[in-house]
Amino acid sequence: xxxAADRIEEEVAYLAYHFHWGMNDILDxxxxxxxxYVARTATLVERAEAGR
Numbered sequence: 001x002x003x004a005a006d007r008i009e010e011e012v013a014y015l016a017y018h019f020h021w022g023m024n025d026i027l028d029x030x031x032x033x034x035x036x037y038v039a040r041t042a043t044l045v046e047r048a049e050a051g052r
Contacts, residue, residue, distance in 0.1 A: 003031065011038050018045070 011034055012026045018041050026034065 011035070014038055015041065 008027075012023055015021055015026050015034070015037055016023065019037075029037070
């Protein structure tokens, strides 16, 4: 099974926006690691927005 290119682009954009990492650095992450960073970052963003 392949991972949709649009989903990868979304993950790259999300992590690049929040961490200011380059595309190659993000794409070099293992899939599971990249998904974990996305999930952790989303949790932090949600907490920050709830505190507003």
